[in-house]
Amino acid sequence: MVNLFLSEPNWNDIGDSDSAKGRISLLSKLESVIQSFLMSGGRSEARLWLCNTVAGISSVTCRHQCELFMDLLRSKPVKYSLASQLLEMIFDKRPQKVGSLISKKSHPTRISEWFSNFSVSGDGMEHGKGAKALSQFAFVNRDICWEELEWKGKHGQSPAVVATKPHYFLDLDVQRTVENFLENVPEFWSSSEFAESLKDGEILFIDRNFFLDYFIDLMYKENSRDVWEVITEFLMEESFSYLCQHLLITLEERDFCKFLEQLRGYLHPRMEHKDFSNSSFMFEIILSKCSDFGSFDQILLLDATLTKKRELRRLLCDEGGEEAEAETKDIVSQICAIPDHDNSLAAVIKGCFKLKTVEAFKWLVLQSWVFYYRFLEGCRTVESWESLFLKNGITFRRSNTYALLNDDGLSEESGSDLDHGVLKETKHKKKSRKKRRKLGRDNRYKNEFLDFDTTKDTFALQSDSGSLLLSTDGYSTSWSIVDLPEHLSQHCLSKWMRWILAKCVE
Structure with a gap:
């Protein structure tokens, strides 16, 4: 049975150095297997995982997040994909913020379409915003602009005639x-009528790509102060999570690394919470303590094995092949x-005391993933888990609750990621009652459980299977054997x- 190393060692007696070297050698082989997969088919998936993990970091202030992304936008060479996104x-x-800027800047001929939406309904004229602005300005300032109106007919229309028959505007050659x-x-382009028509930003959707290019030119060619103020305000007001999820994916890997290096200086995780069950928090802790990030490949590996244990194993099984x-x-067994x-x-843990590099922390994260993999393979019954707990000094209580699996191999009470936790015992009981089936006329009930595919992450739950309450979290959560591999490997780490x-801190 596996030793989980939950008892703090004697740091003055680090034990057999050959044993530690052998462990790191095998972990290095495992790293190569995972890395070869991440370098090929799984790389795009791993980048998305990393973006989501960074988005889960909670200690970045509004001012700091603004500085982070503004530095990227201002850096050379220009990151057009980032700016466009x-x-x-x-x-x-x-x-509406962008629409207001259009009314203050130059006005390209492309926006002529904005003024062509004259229409008539049963209730009268229903001009679009641009057409309404043009007609209102023309009437109010008819002495300076009426003769500039071009009509499709043989002759023009006078203001008096159009005032009584506004549908004549349909004959305007816009x-x-x-x-x-x-x-x-x-005067029209600086008028209140034109500015008002642009305020809600609807004009942007006439030709979105054109206006993207237009504003990028304002940012980088004209260095428009007004545009940069809108961007700064947006970066201050939106959440760090939202910005990361939508912007980080556009970065080149070297720029992503620079972003993480700068982010490190802003990280001040609230250690009093010590929410180590949250994988994003764990990643935040490691990031804040590291002085050297190494390569982007190492960061992808660290994140995948730390925050996406279940997904990584599934990808290795599905796409890595037999x-x-x-x-x-074989490596895990060794x-x-x-x-x-x-x-x-x-010795492996002690290496993190002074090195403080991703390289040092990586071995521990890989070791926790080894435990996760081992639990999936070797602990398929409540009895096998109880034996593991007894060996490692983890106290437990059996819960009178049961959990069924969904199509993803998760218990119905658990989420897709450990960070979301699992429901409390009371919710297990509530759901358990829904699974009861009536037998016979005497209203007796019996819990019946289906057999599930035992491949990959899915276990076969028998009628005597149940959930366990553990000392690892103060007996606060009822764990099914489906969720235990991720919980316990994370607990070890x-x-x-x-x-x-x-x-x-000593």
Whole structure:
């Protein structure tokens, strides 16, 4: 049975150095297997995982998040993909801000379409915003601009006639009229009528790509103060999570690394909470303590094995093929066969005290993933889990609740990620009652459970299977055997991290 190394070792006696070297050698082989997969088919998936993990970091202030993204936008070479994506977000969420800027800047002939939406309904004229602005300005300022109106008929229309028959505006040659206004009626482009028509930003949707290019030019060619103020305000007001989820995916890997390096200086995780069950919080802790991030590949590996244990294993099984699966299983078996005296992991943990690099923390994260993989393979019954707990000094209580699996191999009470936790015992009981089936006329009930596919992450739950309450979280959660591999492997890592953090402050 596996030793989980939950007892703090004697740091003055780190044990067998050969054992530690052998462990790191095997972990390095496992790293190569996972890395080869992440370098090929799984890389785009791993980048998305990393974006979501960074988005889960909670200690970044509004001012700091603004500085982070503004530094990216201002850096050389210009990151056009980032700028374009940010403008798209502003167009969608703050169109009125951008519309107001259009009314203050130059006015390209492309917006002539904005003025062509004259229409008539049963209740009278229903001009669009641009057409309404043009007609209102023309009436109010008819002495300076009426002769610039171009009509499709043989002759023009007088203001008096159009005032009584406003549907005549349908005969206006909008293209030629706008061209005349651009050349001869500069007052219109600075008028309140035109500005009002643009305020809600609806004009942006006439030709979105054109206006994206237009505003990028305002940002980088004209260095428009007004545009940068809108961007700054947007970056201050939106959540860090929203910005990361939509913007980080546009970055080149070297820029992503620079972003993480700068982010490190702003991280001040609230250690009093010590929410080590939250994988994003754990990633935040490691990031804040590291002085050297190494390569982007190492960051992807660290994140995948730390925050996406379940998804990583599924990808390895589905896309890595039988050969990768067999190699992974063999390496995990060899690691778990290393003599398991309490100090055999101490040298690896102690390496994090001073090195403070992703490289150092990586070995511990990989070791926790080894445990996760081992639990999936070797602990398929409540009895096997109880045996593991007894060996490692984890106290437990059996819960009178049961959990069924969904199509993803998760218990119905659990979420898709450990960070969301599982429901409390009372909710298990509530759902359990819904699964009861009536038998016979005497209203007796019996809990019946279906057999599930035992491949990948899915276990076969028998009628005597149940949930367990553990001392690892103060008996606060009822864990099914489906969710235990992720919970317990994360618990082991959190224990080791607490020792490291305690030594770092000594």
